[in-house]
Amino acid sequence: MAKLIGSAPNQISTNGDLGSMAFEDRTNYITKGASVHQPFRNIIINGDMSIAQRGTSETGITSGGYLTVDRQSFVIVNQGTFTMSQETDVPSGQGFTKSLKFNCTTADASPTGTDRLYLSNRFEGQNLQYLKKGTSNAESLTLSFWVKSNKTGTYIAELFDNDNTRQISQTYTINSSNTWEKKTLTYEGDTSGALDNDNNNSLELNLWFGGGSTFTGGTLNTSWNANVNNKRASGVVNLADSTSNEWYITGVQLEAGTTASDFEFLPHDVNLQRCYRYCYRINGNSSDQQQCGAIGFANGGSTFNAMMRFSPDMRTAPTVTEDNMSQTTTGSAISLTGTFDNSDTSDCNAAGLSFSADSGTPFTVGNVMFPRVNTSTSAFIQFDAEL
Amino acid sequence: MINTVEKIYTENNKFCFKVTDTNNKIKFVPNNEANSDYQAIQEWIAEGGVVIDNPPSE
Numbered sequence: 224m225a226k227l228i229g230s231a232p233n234q235i236s237t238n239g240d241l242g243s244m245a246f247e248d249r250t251n252y253i254t255k256g257a258s259v260h261q262p263f264r265n266i267i268i269n270g271d272m273s274i275a276q277r278g279t280s281e282t283g284i285t286s287g288g289y290l291t292v293d294r295q296s297f298v299i300v301n302q303g304t305f306t307m308s309q310e311t312d313v314p315s316g317q318g319f320t321k322s323l324k325f326n327c328t329t330a331d332a333s334p335t336g337t338d339r340l341y342l343s344n345r346f347e348g349q350n351l352q353y354l355k356k357g358t359s360n361a362e363s364l365t366l367s368f369w370v371k372s373n374k375t376g377t378y379i380a381e382l383f384d385n386d387n388t389r390q391i392s393q394t395y396t397i398n399s400s401n402t403w404e405k406k407t408l409t410y411e412g413d414t415s416g417a418l419d420n421d422n423n424n425s426l427e428l429n430l431w432f433g434g435g436s437t438f439t440g441g442t443l444n445t446s447w448n449a450n451v452n453n454k455r456a457s458g459v460v461n462l463a464d465s466t467s468n469e470w471y472i473t474g475v476q477l478e479a480g481t482t483a484s485d486f487e488f489l490p491h492d493v494n495l496q497r498c499y500r501y502c503y504r505i506n507g508n509s510s511d512q513q514q515c516g517a518i519g520f521a522n523g524g525s526t527f528n529a530m531m532r533f534s535p536d537m538r539t540a541p542t543v544t545e546d547n548m549s550q551t552t553t554g555s556a557i558s559l560t561g562t563f564d565n566s567d568t569s570d571c572n573a574a575g576l577s578f579s580a581d582s583g584t585p586f587t588v589g590n591v592m593f594p595r596v597n598t599s600t601s602a603f604i605q606f607d608a609e610l
Numbered sequence: 611m612i613n614t615v616e617k618i619y620t621e622n623n624k625f626c627f628k629v630t631d632t633n634n635k636i637k638f639v640p641n642n643e644a645n646s647d648y649q650a651i652q653e654w655i656a657e658g659g660v661v662i663d664n665p666p667s668e
Contacts, residue, residue, distance in 0.1 A: 286611050423644060539644035544637045570624065571640045579620070607637075609646055 265487045266351070267344055267428070268294045268497045270368075270475035272309060272321045276504040277605070280308040282328070289609050292323045293498040295342060296609070302338040302433050303463030304329035313473055314369045314403035318488060322369075322473035325432070325462065332464040340433035340462060341381075342472070345610035347538065348386060348418040348425030354479060356384070361412030366428065367483035368475040370395075371403045374468045376460040379431040379443070380408055383450070386425050387416030391447045392455055405474075407483045413447040422538050424610040428477055431455075432462035432470055500538050501609045507547065507602030512595045515548075515604050519592045522579075527592045530577040537573045537608040547602035548594055573608070612654045616662035623665065627651055 274293040281290040284305045287297045291307050299305060306326040313319040323342075331338070354362045366380055374397065381392040393408040418425040431438075434456040441453035448454075462468050474486045489497075505515045519529025533541075570577050596602045611632040617625045618638070627639040629647065639647040655661065 424646075540640035540642040542637050542639045542645060542647040544635070570620075571626070571642075607647070 260484050260487075263487070264478045264484065266346055266364075266477040267475045268501075269494060270473075271319055271486065271488065271494075272323045272473050272475075273491065274495055274498045275309045275321075276498065276502055276506070280306065282306045289502065289607070292321075293502060294344060294609075295323055296345065297325070298339060298341050298343050298429070300337060300339045301331075302334045302340050302435070302461075303327050303331040305340075305463075310471065312371075312471060314371075314405070317369065317474065318486070319369070319473045322371075322471045325470045327463050327466050327468040330463055330466050332461070334433055334435040334461060334463065336435045337437045338433070338435035339431075339438055339456075341429045341431040341456075343430075344428045344475070344477075345424045346426045346428075347422050347610065349420050349422060351418050351426055352420055354412070354418070356413050357387075357415055357417030359414055361414050362479040363412045363481045364410045364477055365407065365480055365483045366393075366410070366475075366477050367405065367407045367486070368472055369403050369405050370397060370470070370472050371401060372397050372462070372468070372470040373400050374432075374460055374462055374465075374470065375400055377458045379429075379456045379459045380406075381427075381429040381431060381455055382410055383427040383429055383455075384413070384416055384418065384425065384447075385423075385427065386419045388450045389413065389416050389447055390444065390450045390455060392443050392445060392457075394443065394458065403471075409481050411447065415447065428475075430472070431459045434459055496535060499533075500535055502605065502607050503533060503537065503541070504603055504605040505596050507596040507599045509598065509600050512598050513602075514593060514595050517578075517594045519577075519594065521588050521590045521592060523588065526579055528577060528579045529592060529594050530575065532575040533573070533606065537606060538610070539573050539608050540571045540576070541573075541606035541608040543576075543578070543604070543606055545604040547597045547599050548604060576606075612650065612659065614662065615651055615654065615659065617665070619666050625665075627661070 272292045275291050276293055278291055284299060284307055287299045289296050292309050297307055306328055308324050310322045310324045313322050377394050377396055379392050379394055381390055383390045391410050395406040395408060397404060437452050438456045439459060441451060441457055443457040444454035462470055476486050478484060505513050507513055517529040517531035519527050521527045596604055612629055613632045614630045616628045618628045619625045626641055629637050629639055637647065639645060639651060642648055
């Protein structure tokens with residue numbers, strides 16, 4: 224019968240009956256209190272910037288939104304003009320293949336008032352309940368990321384609680400021009416203000432790189448408090464002060480706890496599926512047509528009804544945009560700008576939608592139709608349920 | 611930036627919003643409060659925007 228007689232630190236006897244002591248190294252065993260790398264610990268979706276369904280570059284940006292890399296919302300209000308692009312410039316030897324770049328193309332050296340520039344990641348409250356925000360057991364959060372810019376100086380990384388209008392900011396410094404640097408910031412847990420358990424925007428990570436006095440006029444708020452706008456981004460650089468300025472980022476990870484674990488690389492398909500909850504886009508190409516998974520029938524002289532199912536379910540009923548669609552039977556281009564049945568949860572919801580379209584081309588009533596994206600690199604249909 | 615918003619009616623008096631932005635890009639927005647484009651329309655209305663509304667005759 225085995226005797227458990229090992230007592231050396233980090234060791235345990237594996238067979239006490241052997242006559243000689245046999246020890247097993249437990250250094251890499253999970254022990255109580257040790258850091259455990261939980262799967263899906265990264266609250267950020269697409270933090271490696273690898274998915275860009277909408278396109279890899281957008282120029283002339285003066286108003287913000289989700290423009291290139293998935294889940295990355297650019298907030299720009301009256302502060303210069305930027306190009307936003309997915310790039311292959313990445314920190315060496317870290318496993319990343321893509322980064323997100325902001326390049327100032329028209330300068331604004333003197334931001335005022337409510338002018339602002341930041342990159343925003345937004346999260347559903349139902350995915351954050353394990354943070355126990357608003358309780359005495361609230362979890363700390365640790366943010367880590369790689370960043371590079373010619374513009375050295377102080378930048379701001381803010382967490383903003385939309386449900387309770389509370390926020391906390393931390394500074395980080397880009398020390399060396401045009402050099403990839405890894406930054407790690409820890410935010411205390413917030414014992415006030417529980418996050419709603421729903422599919423709405425409860426929490427934002429805002430990475431500031433410019434702002435007017437409305438957001439910079441006070442003293443930076445580095446503890447969770449009720450929001451005061453002028454304490455959100457005090458001391459931040461102005462990335463818009465020169466057309467020479469550019470700012471890269473990748474490997475963004477936000478996780479519970481006070482230490483940063485290694486970046487959690489997900490398989491491409493898993494990462495893409497996570498992005499589909501917020502944006503599902505079918506792009507055309509120059510060689511063949513792309514079916515969008517919808518099927519329908521002609522119900523009138525020039526109109527047809529079609530329906531499609533989302534997988535996975537989207538966050539909510541999506542906004543729809545399209546360009547250069549057709550249907551298989553005749554190949555004639557249709558436009559969705561006439562009638563589009565996107566009107567309530569019975570016809571359009573997070574699970575799918577039905578729509579009608581008017582081609583202007585006579586159809587044979589009852590014919591089966593397969594809406595598709597045409598053979599063109601500019602053709603697409605997009606379903607958008609972003610936060 | 612929103613330029614115009616028009617209600618597009620379908621059967622049973624249901625509707626979505628046809629939104630045209632200042633770059634003449636068009637999007638169709640569901641009548642759903644959780645949709646962020648719907649929320650943007652409400653902000654646009656609060657700032658004085660007027661929705662084009664021509665419901666079908668009964």
